[in-house]
Amino acid sequence: MKILSSEQIHELDKYTIVHEPVSSIDLMERATSKLVEEFKALIQPDEVVNIFCGTGNNGGDGLAVARLLIEAGYKSIHTFVVRQNPGGSSDFLVNEERLKKLTSVTDIESETQIPAIEKGSVIIDAIFGSGLTRPADDIVALVINAINQSNSIVYAIDLPSGLFCDTANAPTDVIVKSTCTFTFHAPKLGFLFADNGKFIPEFKILDIGLSQEYEQELVVNYEYVDDALIEGIFKKRDKFSHKGNYGHALICAGSFGKIGAAVLSVGAALRSGAGLVSTHIPKCGYDIMQTANPEAMVMVDESETELTGYTDYSKFAAIGVGPGIGKDPKTANFVENLLRTNHRPMVIDADALNIISDMHYLRPLISPGSVLTPHPGEFKRLQGAWKDDMAKIQKQIALSKQSRIVIVLKGANTSISTPDGKVYFNSTGNPGMAKGGSGDVLTGIITALLAQGYSPENAAILGTFIHGRAGDIAAAVLGVTGIKAGDIIQFLPEAFAAFE
Numbered sequence: 151m152k153i154l155s156s157e158q159i160h161e162l163d164k165y166t167i168v169h170e171p172v173s174s175i176d177l178m179e180r181a182t183s184k185l186v187e188e189f190k191a192l193i194q195p196d197e198v199v200n201i202f203c204g205t206g207n208n209g210g211d212g213l214a215v216a217r218l219l220i221e222a223g224y225k226s227i228h229t230f231v232v233r234q235n236p237g238g239s240s241d242f243l244v245n246e247e248r249l250k251k252l253t254s255v256t257d258i259e260s261e262t263q264i265p266a267i268e269k270g271s272v273i274i275d276a277i278f279g280s281g282l283t284r285p286a287d288d289i290v291a292l293v294i295n296a297i298n299q300s301n302s303i304v305y306a307i308d309l310p311s312g313l314f315c316d317t318a319n320a321p322t323d324v325i326v327k328s329t330c331t332f333t334f335h336a337p338k339l340g341f342l343f344a345d346n347g348k349f350i351p352e353f354k355i356l357d358i359g360l361s362q363e364y365e366q367e368l369v370v371n372y373e374y375v376d377d378a379l380i381e382g383i384f385k386k387r388d389k390f391s392h393k394g395n396y397g398h399a400l401i402c403a404g405s406f407g408k409i410g411a412a413v414l415s416v417g418a419a420l421r422s423g424a425g426l427v428s429t430h431i432p433k434c435g436y437d438i439m440q441t442a443n444p445e446a447m448v449m450v451d452e453s454e455t456e457l458t459g460y461t462d463y464s465k466f467a468a469i470g471v472g473p474g475i476g477k478d479p480k481t482a483n484f485v486e487n488l489l490r491t492n493h494r495p496m497v498i499d500a501d502a503l504n505i506i507s508d509m510h511y512l513r514p515l516i517s518p519g520s521v522l523t524p525h526p527g528e529f530k531r532l533q534g535a536w537k538d539d540m541a542k543i544q545k546q547i548a549l550s551k552q553s554r555i556v557i558v559l560k561g562a563n564t565s566i567s568t569p570d571g572k573v574y575f576n577s578t579g580n581p582g583m584a585k586g587g588s589g590d591v592l593t594g595i596i597t598a599l600l601a602q603g604y605s606p607e608n609a610a611i612l613g614t615f616i617h618g619r620a621g622d623i624a625a626a627v628l629g630v631t632g633i634k635a636g637d638i639i640q641f642l643p644e645a646f647a648a649f650e
Contacts, residue, residue, distance in 0.1 A: 151355075151373060151374040151375075151376045151378070152336060152365060152368060152370045152372075152373055152374075153336060153337060153342075153370060153373060153374055153575070154335070154365075154368065154370065155315070155316050155370075156280045156315040158368050159280055159315075161364075161368075162335070162360050162361060162364055162365060165361050165364040166359070166360045166361045166364070169363075169364070170359075170361070174240075174241055175240075175241050175244050175245075177358070178207065178210055178241050180358050180359065181211060181334055181356070182214035182215050183218065184357075184358055185211065185215055185307060185356065186215055186218045188332055188354065189215065189219065189305065190219075190222060193219075193272050195222075195223050195224050195225065196225060197271070197272055198228070198268050198271035198272065199219065199226060199227050199272045199273075199274060200228050200230065200265070200267060200272070200273050201215060201216045201228070201229045201230065201276060202232060202258075202274070202276065202277055202293060202297065202311075203229065203230065203231045203232065203277065204231075204276065204277040204290070205231065205232075205233065205234070205237065205238035205239065205242055206238070206239050206242060206278070206279060206281065207239050207241050207242065207279060208277065208278055208279030208307060209231065209238065209239075209242050209276055209277065210238075210239060210244070210245045210246075211279075211307050211308070212229070212274060212277075212307060213229065213231075213242065213245035213246055213248070213249045213255070213276075214245045215274060216249055216253075217245070217248055217249045217252060220253060221252070227253065228256070228265070229249065229253070229256065230255075230256045230258050230265065230293075231256070231257050231258065232277055232289060232290055233257050233289075234288060234289055234290050258289065258293060260289065261289070261292050264292060264293055264296050267296065267297070267300040267302060269300075269301075269302075270302075272303050272305070273297055273302045273304045273305070274306075274307065275297065275306040275307065275310060275311050275326045276306075276307045277290060277294070278311040279307070279308045279309065280308055280309060282311075282312070282313075282314060285312065285319070285320065285323040286311060286312040286323070286324045287324075290311070290312075290324075294311060294312055294326050297326055297327075298326065298327050304327065304328045305328065305329060305331075305332065306326055306328035306330075306331040306332070306350075308331070308333050308334060309331055309333060309338055310326040310331055310349045310350055312325035312326055312349075313325050313346060313349055313350065314340050315340055316338070316339050316340065317339075317340070318343060318539050318541070319345075319346070326349065327348060327349050328349060328350055328351075329351070329352070330351075330353065331350050331352070331353040332353070332354050332356055333353055333354070333355055334355070334356050334360075335356075335357065335358065335360050336355060336374065337355060339372055341353050342565075343538075343540070344539055344561055344562060345538060345539050346539075371573060372574075372575065373572065373574050374574075374575050375566075375574050375576050375578075375611055375614075376577055379611070380615050380616075380649060381649060383604075383608045383611060384612060385602070385603075386650060392425075393425035393426060394425055395425065396423055396424055396425030397426070397467035397598075397601030397602045397603060398424070398425060398426040398427075398601060399419050399427050399466065399468050399469075399470070399598050399600070400427075400428045400466040400468070400469045400470070401415045401419055401427065401429045401430070401469075401470045401593070401594060401597060402429070402470065402475070402484075403416070403430075403470070403471070403472065403473040403474050403475060404431040404432060404435050404474045405432060405456045405457070405474055405475055405476040405478070405481070406432065406434050406454070406455035406456065408473075408475075408476065409434065409435035409439070409474070410474070410587065411474025411500070411587065411590045412429060412431050412435060412473060412590075413435075413438065413442045413443060414473070414587045414590040414591050414594065414636065414639065415470060415473045415590040415593050415594035415597075416429045416442075416443045416446050416594060417442065417443050417591075417636070418590070418591040418592070418593075418595050419446075419470070419594035419595070419597055420443060420445050420446060420594075420598075421595075421639055421642040421643060422594065422595045422598035422599060422616070422646070423646070424598035424601045426447070427443075427446045427447070427598070428446065428447040428448070428449060428466070429447070429448055429449065430451065430457065431448065431450060431451065432451050432454060432456055433450045433451060433452075433453065433454045433455075434454050434455055436448060436450050449461060456475065456478045456481045457475050457484045458480040458484055459484065460484060460487045460488055463492045466601075467494075467602075467603075468495070468496065468497070468597050468598075468600035468601035469488070469492060469494070469497070469597065470497040470498075470499065470593045470594065470596070470597030471485065471488060471496060471498055471499070471502045472498055472499035472501055472503060472593065473499055473501075473590035473593055474500065474590065475500070475502060476501055477501050477504060477508070481501070481505070482509060485506070486509070486512055486515075489512055489515035489516060489517075490515055495517050495518070495519035495520045495521065495600060495606045496517060496521075496600075497520070497521045497522075497593050497596050497597045497600065498516065498520055498521070499522075499523045499524075499589060499590070499593040500589065500590070500593075503522060503523075503528045503531075504528060504531060506532070507528070507531035507532050514553075516553055516555060518553070518554035518555065518569075519554065519555065519556070519605075520555045520556070520606065521555070521556045521558060521600070521606050521609065521610050522555055522556070522557050522558065523558040523589065523592055523596065524557070524558075524559060524560065525559075525589060526542075526559070526560075526561060529542075529545075529557075532549070533545045533546075533549055542559075543567075543573060546567045546573070547567050549567075550567040550568055550571070551570075551571055555569065555606075556569070556606045558592070558610050558614055560589060560592070563576055564579070564614050564618070566607075566611055566614060568607045576611075576614045576615055576618055577618075578614075578615050578616075578617075578618025578619045578621070579617070579618030579622065580618075580621055580622055580625045580630055581630060582621065582624070582625045582629070582630035582632075583618070583621040583638065585635055587635025588621070588635045591635050591638050591639055592613060595613040595642070596609050596610055616642065616645045616646060619645040619648070620638045620639075620642045620645040621637075621638050621641075623641040623644050624637040624640065624641045627641075
């Protein structure tokens with residue numbers, strides 16, 4: 151699903167209006183009808199609903215929603231128009247006239263006109279839409295502060311007022327804290343920034359029939375990973391295939407006290423379709439690994455407690471390295487030798503990334519096409535600090551292009567950057583996965599997919615999506631708080647099965 155800029159959204163609207171054809175006001179009516187369907191499922195007819203509108207097209211949406219709710223039998227609809235500027239867009243003015251035939255509309259032009267918001271009432275935010283280019287100020291900022299201080303349920307139309315569509319806000323910007331945002335056609339880039347989580351904890355995309363023909367022509371740098379994209383990537387198995395068709399994966403992981411990281415990564419690789427899975431671990435992990443994952447072949451290091459040596463890597467289709475290996479100097483030498491002797495793409499995670507950050511001369515040794523899977527702290531050690539989420543994404547893109555690698559920057563809506571400068575934001579996963587070991591599971595999944603012949607880009611996209619989907623299934627069964635990394639592995643078969 152393409153993530154469109156504010157300008158592209160505007161052009162897509164215009165194209166649809168001209169070529170469907172449909173009038174602008176009728177397209178707005180179509181959009182607000184979809185909104186009202188959602189609101190009727192969430193808001194009871196006897197609840198008090200306060201709708202705050204601006205004077206642009208987003209405000210026109212709010213006015214149309216008020217009218218349609220009243221016509222549907224809602225008794226306590228209170229509509230306010232924040233008059234920061236005189237006049238209004240043509241569609242706003244049409245909807246204002248239509249609504250005034252049913253009820254009054256209250257203007258807000260000064261602080262004294264901001265209403266006291268009744269406790270327990272519902273707020274619909276329709277002040278600003280995707281065209282906002284400067285921070286909310288003056289009377290709008292005062293209204294937004296009143297909304298945020300009301301502790302009400304807040305449903306935002308298109309995006310929370312004050313939030314920028316395409317770039318990062320400043321920390322001091324005044325933004326509506328929505329309960330859920332209902333947006334049109336596709337998510338906005340600003341929805342996917344961690345810094346905006348408190349403003350948009352949840353969003354829902356509504357299809358209003360914009361031109362698919364024109365959208366296909368639009369060139370974008372960002373995409374949102376959905377089931378349709380995964381269906382195009384996922385490879386179904388041939389009836390007459392055998393284990394040799396699905397590659398041999400090697401997981402280099404573990405140290406004394408952290409053999410669990412190796413167990414999790416290997417277990418995930420076994421559940422992700424690789425024909426064969428081997429692991430290189432310290433001697434202290436041999437009995438543990440053979441017991442936990444008997445399907446894996448185990449190679450032990452000369453060292454009892456950490457990885458120090460290397461073997462012949464030529465027989466492996468893909469290698470994953472890093473989970474739980476620590477940063478012992480001998481392990482750092484092991485990582486250096488691996489980078490110097492293996493010239494195929496590999497998956498690099500955890501302490502292997504930290505070793506590379508400490509030993510900067512190792513970075514050019516990373517094979518092109520490799521997949522790096524840092525969490526934000528590890529990425530900061532690789533690339534340095536950033537001022538905001540947009541700057542973080544730009545650093546990620548720069549490293550992918552410069553080193554010709556794929557970077558999976560973990561977190562909510564994990565971002566996956568590719569050597570051609572594109573970024574894919576993942577749509578699966580939940581806060582219950584914020585547990586030790588979840589990243590080790592992801593390393594195993596992506597390594598197994600690489601071994602099966604998926605391109606590095608597709609292995610990263612598919613692996614991240616399936617990892618999150620398995621976590622979502624686990625959370626649905628076990629609850630968000632109680633799931634652990636091993637539960638993600640348990641539900642990997644179900645996550646993959648949906649695409650078989």
